[in-house]
Amino acid sequence: MSSPAGASPAAAHPAAAAAAPSPAATIRLTVNGVVHTVQAAPGTPLLYVLRDDLALRGPRFGCGLGQCGACTVHLDGAAVRSCTIPVAAAAGRRITTLEGLGPAGRLHPVQQAFVDEQAMQCGYCVNGWIMTAAALLARTPNPSDAEVRSALAGLICRCGAHMRMLRAVRRAAQSRG
Ligand code: FES
Ligand code: FES
Secondary structure (H helix, E strand, O other), X not given: OOOOOOOOHHHHOHHHHHHOOOOOEEEEEEEOOEEEEEEEOOOOEHHHXXXXXXXXXXXXXXXXXOOOOOOEEEEOXXXXXXXXXXXXXXXXXXXXXHHHOOOOOOOOHHHHHHHHOOOOOXXXXXXXXXXXXXXXXXXXXXXXXXXXXXXXXXXXXXXXXXXXXXXXXXXXXXXXX
């Protein structure tokens, strides 16, 4: 069915008007220690801005629903799922992605442990595991097995590399003393 002459589709259909995306705003983000200014609708998932505007491809799109962890980043040091965080909510906060996890030019101990244990298969999910484990070790340097399993429980790996990943996290904790 066509719209009445002169009326936009949104005007003709109030429900469509309600669902129309909000206009872009200027948002300042501090990512891996660098301040960026982006133009984005405030409700845009942080993940989209990181990947599409800032070309940071460490965080992955998995489910887009906060259920798999592939998109995990740190927000003020806490592991969060960037597919569920509106970009405006991250303004003024400290965002760290996989690219900025280790010191310049070096791997973070968790990254090194994942390499040493070959703790991945396809690698698609591994961002979530590394970022979540790094946040855990930052707040609990010597976690118990139960604490490691609890912190990582919400992450999904379709390849079934879980046991190698758990070994890698234990190895990273030991390497940090
Ligand atoms: S892509 Fe964000 S939790 Fe799955
Ligand atoms: S290593 Fe393939 S999904 Fe986890």
